[in-house]
Amino acid sequence: MAYQEILFERKGSIAVLTLNRPDIRNALTDEGIIGEIEDACQVVQRDFSFSVLVLTGAGPAFSAGGNIKDMERKGGMFSGNPSEIRENYRRGIQRIPLALHRLDVPTIAAVNGPAIGAGCDLSCMCDIRIASDKARFGETFASLGLIPGDGGAFFLPRIVGFSKACELAFTCRIIDAHEALRIGLVTEVTPHEKLLERCMEIASEIARQPSATLRMTKRLFHFAQGKTLEETLELSASFQALCHHTPEHRTALEAFISRQNQNRRKE
Template identity: 50%
Template sequence: MSEAVLYEQDGGVVTLTLNDPATRNALSPDIIDTLLAHVERINADLSVGCVILTGAGKAFCSGGNVKKIGERAAGLPIPAEVRLGYRHGVQRLPMALHGLEAPLIAAVNGPAIGVGCDLAAMCDIRLAGASARFAESFLRVGLVSGDGGAWFLPRVVGLSKAYEMTFTGDFVDAGQALTMGLVSQVVEDEALLDAVRALAHRIAAQPPHALRLSKRLIRDSQRVDLAASLEMAASMQALAQHTEDHREAMAALAEKRAPQYSGR
């Protein structure tokens, strides 16, 4: 497996670290392919209760590789080739992360620019270090967000703020990100990973099947009406109520002890 994204597991928590600090973790085909492989691995492993996504060094993700984007533009590929390049390249990433069954927390440890901002928005929860900065900066290079940001960002910060971030390309610091709901917590840089790991372990301690079903229910309810959401909830509840972990949770509650979940 490529070292472009490091994979570390501690109990039920997996940490994925974008590992190209020389480019401030600019998104590359190698990073994309490795992330996709890790997502597939996690979806098949019920022992993973929560995933952390962060960047090596002092950046979360600086966006696309501007030099390579310039080289590609100079070659003037035909539009059909560009379209296919996106569909079979970076656009696989939002589909994969949206389909990740375990909860995903972004530990934004520095700049999250362009596709880096969108990558953070693809996560379920975002915590930021005090030095984190965000920018939906595609217009600065005469481009649009081709990686799903137009779908994810309004769902995170609301339509008006998404428009403002996109149309201006302005940098948003950690405090502003907290105010607009782009992140849920801001902590000092040196305490960021400890704070994220503590949250991740709390999440990973939940019953595995019910946890993944809960994420799916919230996610899928965003695109259906109330009746359809209730139908999904009823079906998922039927599954959850027939797990051993549900019975263990009820027994532990009655006996006033910590539950011991088996994933069955």
């Protein structure tokens, strides 16, 4: 698929997906960008040589969320009667959280600027969020008389806790990168000019681990969110049994034993 709305690059085993509509602040509600994000996720999911996906935005914004001009003129996915708009959401922007949630490789959001509304939720769909010191976050749907229609009610409380998520959604307050770090919305804040470099460093650390193991680890962590301890232990035993029979496990064991033997000889 030839992409027009995003950039998609391979850097070794790391995939970099850049929202490439800076003219509309990387709004997410156009069918073109939705389809391309979904397709890129499927490419990464199918190709086991990928270990990590980094998601960022071109220009000064990460993503401003929905296209306000389309809302005002009731165009695009905001057109039609309530039943039609419901289907527009289900067949449109809601494909993005599903595509990212189904993606087994670890994902990193490199939040380069404002992440507002659906843009904030998009960052929350990733496993790790690293923020530029120019990043801003806002769960601002209520200020437009809307609710988070793209999965924000699922993702945000799981990251910052129920009460804090409610406060952000009810007040529509915009927070800066340092407050986002304090409440656990992001794991790190970096100088703006070093954001992508830092995210690639983290992605490279992750990519050093076996791809199959990374995929199972991520899936286990996601499954465990809604399971009891007994269910999680059962699933863990099943995944671990598979891991014990991978060539990567054998290679790692041999390397570990070799290092131990070398250390003993030095003693």
